Amino acid sequence: MSKDSKIPNPTIQRLAIYSRPLEILLESGLPVMSSEKLAGLCGVNPAQVRKDLAYFGEFGIRGVGYDVRDLLQAIKGILATDREWALCIVGMGHLGSGLVQSENFKKRGYMVKAAFDSDAGKVGRKLACGLTIQSASGISQTVRKLGIEIGLITTPPHEAQRVAHLLQEGNVGAILNFTTIQIRTRKKCVIENADLSVKFENLVYHLEQLDKV
Amino acid sequence: MSKDSKIPNPTIQRLAIYSRPLEILLESGLPVMSSEKLAGLCGVNPAQVRKDLAYFGEFGIRGVGYDVRDLLQAIKGILATDREWALCIVGMGHLGSGLVQSENFKKRGYMVKAAFDSDAGKVGRKLACGLTIQSASGISQTVRKLGIEIGLITTPPHEAQRVAHLLQEGNVGAILNFTTIQIRTRKKCVIENADLSVKFENLVYHLEQLDKV
DNA sequence: AATGAATTGTGAAATAATGCACATGAGTGG
DNA sequence: CCACTCATGTGCATTATTTCACAATTCATT
Numbered sequence A, B: 001m002s003k004d005s006k007i008p009n010p011t012i013q014r015l016a017i018y019s020r021p022l023e024i025l026l027e028s029g030l031p032v033m034s035s036e037k038l039a040g041l042c043g044v045n046p047a048q049v050r051k052d053l054a055y056f057g058e059f060g061i062r063g064v065g066y067d068v069r070d071l072l073q074a075i076k077g078i079l080a081t082d083r084e085w086a087l088c089i090v091g092m093g094h095l096g097s098g099l100v101q102s103e104n105f106k107k108r109g110y111m112v113k114a115a116f117d118s119d120a121g122k123v124g125r126k127l128a129c130g131l132t133i134q135s136a137s138g139i140s141q142t143v144r145k146l147g148i149e150i151g152l153i154t155t156p157p158h159e160a161q162r163v164a165h166l167l168q169e170g171n172v173g174a175i176l177n178f179t180t181i182q183i184r185t186r187k188k189c190v191i192e193n194a195d196l197s198v199k200f201e202n203l204v205y206h207l208e209q210l211d212k213v
Numbered sequence C: 001a002a003t004g005a006a007t008t009g010t011g012a013a014a015t016a017a018t019g020c021a022c023a024t025g026a027g028t029g030g
Numbered sequence D: 001c002c003a004c005t006c007a008t009g010t011g012c013a014t015t016a017t018t019t020c021a022c023a024a025t026t027c028a029t030t
Helices: A009-027 A035-042 A046-054 A068-079 A094-101 A103-107 A136-146 A157-169 A196-212 B009-027 B035-042 B046-054 B068-079 B094-101 B103-107 B136-146 B157-169 B196-212
Strands: A065-067 A085-090 A110-117 A133-135 A150-153 A174-177 A190-193 B065-067 B085-090 B110-117 B133-135 B150-153 B174-177 B190-193
Touching (some): A009 A035, A009 A046, A009 A068, A035 A046, A035 A065, A065 A068, A068 B196, A085 A136, A094 A110, A103 A110, A110 A136, A133 A136, A150 A157, A174 B196, A190 B196, A196 B068, B009 B035, B009 B046, B035 B046, B085 B157, B094 B110
Parallel strands (some): A085 A150, A150 A174, B085 B110, B085 B150, B110 B133, B150 B174
């Protein structure tokens, strides 16, 4: 349809990052902002900012900069964060429970509509947010019924692949995988990995390098 | 010292990813594994696997493959995950609390040695893991005293930069930042961002694209 | 209206990362 | 000991991403 000249993935990531300072600066009433300032706040190159935005249109005014409100609006439109999304979490361990209750989600329009666990001991337990933990065996039906679009997997690794299939069975379109294994998809489905231990190992590697000098 | 021919960052990330299936396969007793199989499990190209490893030496045997145990050992050595690391968490909200208690850390040798919060109401509270929440004002001293090397920041965004400085003050060498803002460093310090909302927005963008077709 | 300063949008150069394809060495069977 | 198969390690081509550098546009000032 559009000039779909393949947007680089890093660009999408950065758009999300750009929106953070913009939100803050909008609050504080700053009307206009340059690519240079924004780049400074986000730790990237100013040309990068401009090029990233240029993939989607012209949002700035030459000689002036970007209108903070408009730009934020535009980015939210691009990322599709200007509407609510229904999600569910599978795996009510410490991480899963922490995430469910985290205020950050609701604030950004991510609505946790269901929570699952395969442990019969946990099923039926009521969470602070009002949800009741359901059995993992009912994932497909429930997810379909509630029109859930995104699934978070915080189970132990060995359950992740099975859970992913159940989610897809229920027509979930995107999965955020917190486990250490890579999930394979049958249907068309967006998979994003958020394996924290990868982050850790990255950190530790670089820390070690630092010490070596 | 070594032929420090600048290792690509993606390579480090992937090494961590490679190690996951290796751990599992080691358990299950498989002695040898090819780059092709490993690549399949990790969703990457076999040549990529070989090239990634080649940055650090020759770990395989031509015509045969890689010894699972040796390779895993080698990767752990490279990533420096073959020893324990002392860390602390600042910000005992839902996410922070969930992380502290997560078993995955301890299992991988990350020892949570201290937990901080700036909310006086939370200070003094005892956590399930045995730690007592301490006041954020004591971060620098405590961190230095306990020899903590890595700091996790799970505070609200506006506290993150200040906390980062306190951590660096206490000689922390690496910070894992879960907040939405970018942290700037004074001293030499490894910063890794784990802003989950970026992951979400990525997901949502791609989901939207999918729907458009 | 003309000059100067600021800042965008973008082609082209530079840099980085990936993937191909093949020479090379290891094991196996005759 | 030769031929054949398998799978690594790697030079090179390809693709992706970043950065530079500059023309174009806006605004302020005179």
